[in-house]
Amino acid sequence: MKTTLSLRDLTRQCAVSLRILPVTVFICSGLYTVIILLIAQFVPYTSSGSLIRSETGEIIGSELIGQQFKQPKYFWPRPSAVSWNAASAGGSNLSPASSGMRQKTEKLLAPFALQRGDKVPADLVTASGSGLDPHISFAAATFQVARVAQTRGLSINQVMAVINNPASGTVTIPLLNEPLVNVLQLNRSLDRLQK
Amino acid sequence: MLLLFFLVLIVPALLSWPLGLAMTRLIDPPGGSLYGRWTEGILRKTGGEAVVVEQDWKRYLISMMTFNLVMFAFVTIVLALQQWMPLNPDGKGPLEASLIFNTVASFVTNTNLQHYSGEVAMSYFSQLFGLMWLQFVSAATGIAALAALARALSGKKTVGNFYSDLLRTTFFVLLPLALFFAMLLLAGGVPMTMDGAAVAHTLEHANQTIARGPIAGMEAIKQLGTNGGGWFGPNSAHPFENPSFFTNILECMSIVLIPMASVWMFGRITGRMGDAVVIFSVMMALLVFKAGAALWLEGAPATALSGLPIETVSNLEGKELRFGPTAGALWAAVTTATSNGSVNCMHDSLNPLTGLVPLAGMWLNVVFGGVGVGLINMFMFIIVGVFICGMMVGRTPEYFGRKVETPEMTLALLALLVHPALILGGTALFAATPLGAATVGNSGAHGFTEILYEFSSAAANNGSGFAGLGNSSMPWNIATGIVMLLARYIPIILPLAIAGSLAAKKPVPVTTGTLRTNTLLFGLIILGSVVFIGALLFLPVAVLGPVADHLTATLH
Numbered sequence: 001m002k003t004t005l006s007l008r009d010l011t012r013q014c015a016v017s018l019r020i021l022p023v024t025v026f027i028c029s030g031l032y033t034v035i036i037l038l039i040a041q042f043v044p045y046t047s048s049g050s051l052i053r054s055e056t057g058e059i060i061g062s063e064l065i066g067q068q069f070k071q072p073k074y075f076w077p078r079p080s081a082v083s084w085n086a087a088s089a090g091g092s093n094l095s096p097a098s099s100g101m102r103q104k105t106e107k108l109l110a111p112f113a114l115q116r117g118d119k120v121p122a123d124l125v126t127a128s129g130s131g132l133d134p135h136i137s138f139a140a141a142t143f144q145v146a147r148v149a150q151t152r153g154l155s156i157n158q159v160m161a162v163i164n165n166p167a168s169g170t171v172t173i174p175l176l177n178e179p180l181v182n183v184l185q186l187n188r189s190l191d192r193l194q195k
Numbered sequence: 196m197l198l199l200f201f202l203v204l205i206v207p208a209l210l211s212w213p214l215g216l217a218m219t220r221l222i223d224p225p226g227g228s229l230y231g232r233w234t235e236g237i238l239r240k241t242g243g244e245a246v247v248v249e250q251d252w253k254r255y256l257i258s259m260m261t262f263n264l265v266m267f268a269f270v271t272i273v274l275a276l277q278q279w280m281p282l283n284p285d286g287k288g289p290l291e292a293s294l295i296f297n298t299v300a301s302f303v304t305n306t307n308l309q310h311y312s313g314e315v316a317m318s319y320f321s322q323l324f325g326l327m328w329l330q331f332v333s334a335a336t337g338i339a340a341l342a343a344l345a346r347a348l349s350g351k352k353t354v355g356n357f358y359s360d361l362l363r364t365t366f367f368v369l370l371p372l373a374l375f376f377a378m379l380l381l382a383g384g385v386p387m388t389m390d391g392a393a394v395a396h397t398l399e400h401a402n403q404t405i406a407r408g409p410i411a412g413m414e415a416i417k418q419l420g421t422n423g424g425g426w427f428g429p430n431s432a433h434p435f436e437n438p439s440f441f442t443n444i445l446e447c448m449s450i451v452l453i454p455m456a457s458v459w460m461f462g463r464i465t466g467r468m469g470d471a472v473v474i475f476s477v478m479m480a481l482l483v484f485k486a487g488a489a490l491w492l493e494g495a496p497a498t499a500l501s502g503l504p505i506e507t508v509s510n511l512e513g514k515e516l517r518f519g520p521t522a523g524a525l526w527a528a529v530t531t532a533t534s535n536g537s538v539n540c541m542h543d544s545l546n547p548l549t550g551l552v553p554l555a556g557m558w559l560n561v562v563f564g565g566v567g568v569g570l571i572n573m574f575m576f577i578i579v580g581v582f583i584c585g586m587m588v589g590r591t592p593e594y595f596g597r598k599v600e601t602p603e604m605t606l607a608l609l610a611l612l613v614h615p616a617l618i619l620g621g622t623a624l625f626a627a628t629p630l631g632a633a634t635v636g637n638s639g640a641h642g643f644t645e646i647l648y649e650f651s652s653a654a655a656n657n658g659s660g661f662a663g664l665g666n667s668s669m670p671w672n673i674a675t676g677i678v679m680l681l682a683r684y685i686p687i688i689l690p691l692a693i694a695g696s697l698a699a700k701k702p703v704p705v706t707t708g709t710l711r712t713n714t715l716l717f718g719l720i721i722l723g724s725v726v727f728i729g730a731l732l733f734l735p736v737a738v739l740g741p742v743a744d745h746l747t748a749t750l751h
Contacts, residue, residue: 013258016245017265020358023241024365025269028331029324032370036377036412040387047387049407049435051395061395064384064434067403074398078516087392087404088315089429091513091541093663095641096497097748101512105500119506126497126511129432129523129541135516139506173440175199175519187398 052184061184062086063169066134069187070111073151075144077183078123079108080131092127135171135180138163152194162189196490196521202444203525204486207452208479214452215459221367222342222360223464234367238359246362249353252695255343256688258357259336263303263684266332270299273325283318284391285406290316297672302329304683305337305565307417307424307536307658308649308675310667314406314427319389326424327413331373334420334453335364337567340687341457344571345464347694348595350702354695369420376449377415383442386435387411410435418449421565423536423658431526431539432515443518443539447526451482454533454563461570465595469713474573477722481562485552486528492549493524498748513541524549531556534565536658543636543645543661547744550644550661551737557655558733559725560614565656568683571690573721576728577712578607578693580721584710593709597697606696610689614654615732617678621650622736630670636663640747644740653678 040047050063061067066077068084077084081092094101108125112118121140141163149159162168168189169182224231238246250258273280274295278288290298294310301308307330313322339360346354381387386407395403410426414436417424427433437443458478462471497510514523523540530537531553542553556562561573581599585592592599625631625646635642645661652659653675660666666675703709711717 010257010261012245013261014265016242016258016358017262019242020246020262020362021265021269024332024362025324025328028365028370029328032374033323033327033409033412035374036381036387037389037409039378040381040411043381046384046438047381047411048390049386049388049393049405050384050438051393051405059393059395061397061403062393062405062434064438065403065405066434067395067397067399068401069399071399084403087406088312089406089427089433090312091429091432091544091662093541093543093636093661094512095547095637095663095744096499096510096512096544097547097744098499098637098641100637101497101499102503105503105505109503109505114504119504121506122496122500122508122511123516125500125505127513128515129513129539129544130427130429130434130515132434133515133517134434137516171439171517173517173519175196175521180516184398191398 052188060188063182063185064134066132067184069183072147074187074190075136075141075148075181075183076124078133078136079125079127081127082131084132086132089130089132091129091131134182134184136183138178138181141181141186148190152190159190162186162193165189199519199521199525200486203447203529204451204482207448207455211452211455212459214456215463218338218368218456218460219463222338222363222460223355234363238362241362242358246358247356250356251352252343252347252354252691255354255357256691259340260684262357262361263336266329267299267303270302270325270329271295274298274321277318277321280318280320282320282323282389284389285318287316287318287321293669293672294667297676300676300679301658302326302422302424303333304656304679305333305420305422305534305568306653306656306679306683307422308653308660308679309424309428309658310672312428313425319408322413322426323409327416330413330416330420330422330424331365331369332361334369334416334422334566335361337565338364338368338453338457339567340691341461341567341570342464344574344691344694345461347691347698349465350596350698352698369416372419373412373415376419376445377411379445380411380414380442383445384438385411385414385442407435414446417537418446418535419453421450421454421533421535423530425537429541431537432541434515437518437539440517440519443522446537446539447522447529450529450535450537451533451563453566454569457567457570458563467595467713473713473715473718474570474577474721477718477725478561478563478573480722481559481725482529482532485532485556485562486525489524489528489549489552490521492552493521493546495546497546510544510546513544515539527553528556530659531657532562533569534560534655534657536652538659541662542648542659543663547641547741547748550648551741553659554648554651554737554741555729555733557651557657558618559729560655561725568656568687572686574690575607575610575686576721576724578603579611579728580717580724581710581712583724584720590708593703594697594712596702596705597700598703599697603693603696606689606693610686611728613685614682617654617682618647618650619736621654621674621678622647625650625674634665634668634671636665640740640744644744647736647740649675650678654682656683
């Protein structure tokens with residue numbers, strides 16, 4: 001079959017494409033979004049970003065988004081390459097075999113005031129992919145218990161009880177031997193305990 | 196761990212069978228069926244007679260290119276006018292011209308390479324009416340092209356109608372699937388709101404601005420359509436795009452679902468399911484090998500931490516805890532086997548040798564590949580395999596009952612060589628000049644790998660990145676923009692030309708001397724073609740990049 005093409009053919013093709021364009025935009029971008037937005041009304045908490053509010057109704061963060069904690073009375077989160085900037089997230093993008101990575105890690109070890117023989121759980125000195133990882137490992141939480149308990153004037157058992165309380169955002173991950181701890185929720189539980 | 200493997204690889208494989216059947220019925224309905232006549236009526240009303248009339252392969256391609264040009268123009272306008280458009284609660288400003296070119300080229304070609312961070316640069320209007328719209332229609336373009344190729348190979352002189360295929364794929368395959376998947380994501384905790392960023396007053400009395408938006412909808416089609424362009428900079432590593440272990444499994448499964456189903460659709464339209472089984476098995480074997488290699492290599496601890504007072508576990512840099520320790524490597528293998536390109540961990544921070552797995556996936560670009568186009572790429576390797584077999588027995592090679600001769604082979608080799616030429620040429624230029632050398636985020640061999648990865652990702656229409664690279668400069672925007680466009684359209688146009696040329700030939704009768712393409716032996720031959728051609732083309736750069744990186748780190 002011979003295909004002959006004229007300019008008229010091409011303009012007709014353009015005309016057809018231009019007729020299809022608004023239909024697909026209306027349905028794929030408009031209608032599709034509206035339907036999902038309507039269904040999202042059934043899950044208002046998560047669909048608006050799992051925001052946690054204080055008793056006065058002020059937003060104190062999101063359950064899903066890590067925030068900075070550097071005071072000794074709080075459990076510390078994983079390091080963030082973007083300083084917990086939830087409006088511009090990201091990782092360190094350092095090669096795990098580079099000298100840059102080693103220097104960064106040595107700096108991150110400093111605040112832990114390690115005794116001889118101590119070993120820091122790896123998640124406490126490695127930056128997460130988003131810089132907003134809301135969790136630390138259970139080991140990373142127990143590693144910090146002594147500091148938190150001492151600063152707050154609580155016993156280690158009292159702090160452990162808060163960690164083990166499901167209200168503190170502890171989640172079990174399948175295939176993982178130990179649960180993860182949500183840092184913001186845990187710290188909030190501690191603050192509430194001592195109010 | 197085996198369970199994870201099963202969930203992410205085997206479950207989609209099982210689901211792909213019924214989906215492939217459904218896709219065939221929905222995109223290529225048998226003449227006279229109720230659905231066929233009903234949709235034809237709707238299509239005629241939407242676009243007139245030109246949307247339903249049968250086209251030969253050339254007219255089909257012209258329609259495809261015209262519509263893709265219109266896609267390009269429309270979204271260029273949307274992005275260029277961003278600051279004056281509605282749905283911009285956070286007041287995003289204008290975008291730089293070369294970034295607009297790069298972004299539009301990226302989303303039109305189903306690549307979704309992102310030289311911007313969505314939450315920083317894009318308004319809700321740009322994300323929804325520009326980028327997400329392209330995620331639907333660019334995926335549909337790829338699937339349509341495969342349907343046309345399959346019809347031509349089944350010996351038809353006409354290959355269907357591009358607009359029919361595009362609209363049926365968009366409205367009856369992608370849209371329902373994406374809606375369903377978006378529901379699951381909503382249930383899993385992904386936000387969907389038109390409100391602007393929330394400002395939190397943290398426990399330590401700092402202010403934290405939390406970007407959000409109508410994420411669930413885009414997340415669904417991003418994963419299903421092998422797009423990969425996320426709402427946020429860190430993509431599916433971001434807790435709002437991927438809040439939990441379960442959403443991570445779901446998203447990882449959805450990456451490979453339609454690419455797998457595309458193989459069955461090809462088998463059904465051509466009427467050669469035996470061949471589809473062989474192709475599927477070859478792809479599956481490569482995918483399992485890649486995923487296994489990534490899991491094994493990423494289990495090693497980061498070498499930069501050795502000797503420091505840190506518990507020794509697998510490399511956690513750039514990973515999120517909630518997905519579990521092995522999820523990053525598995526996702527990295529799957530997202531680059533298909534041309535999805537979404538990430539759930541930072542690929543730049545993978546162990547050096549693990550980085551070779553996504554690179555190899557993009558170099559071969561046939562392990563299920565992009566929706567539709569992955570199989571079109573594989574078709575080139577099949578033609579080469581058929582040709583080699585023909586040479587070995589001294590017969591004119593045949594495929595699907597048609598003789599494969601010089602014109603077809605010329606086109607096939609041309610199509611095969613475009614991909615490495617773009618990757619190696621681009622990498623050489625940028626690594627040797629300050630264009631690329633001044634932009635790397637890590638030094639030495641790892642920096643070279645960043646440049647190599649960027650061009651591989653652009654040429655494979657993948658879109659993932661070694662994100663340490665400072666790729667938002669004008670030279671990067673223009674170079675990768677051009678690479679993405681060439682690497683998208685040439686490997687669609689040339690294979691369709693081959694199929695059209697085959698369809699125009701007289702069928703040759705099947706004899707005892709005919710090479711059977713639906714056998715295990717032929718499966719091994721295409722596996723060999725893929726692996727050996729890939730190795731010949733890319734082993735040298737693999738040694739210069741990831742291998743050298745690994746050796747410098749481990750040998751002191």
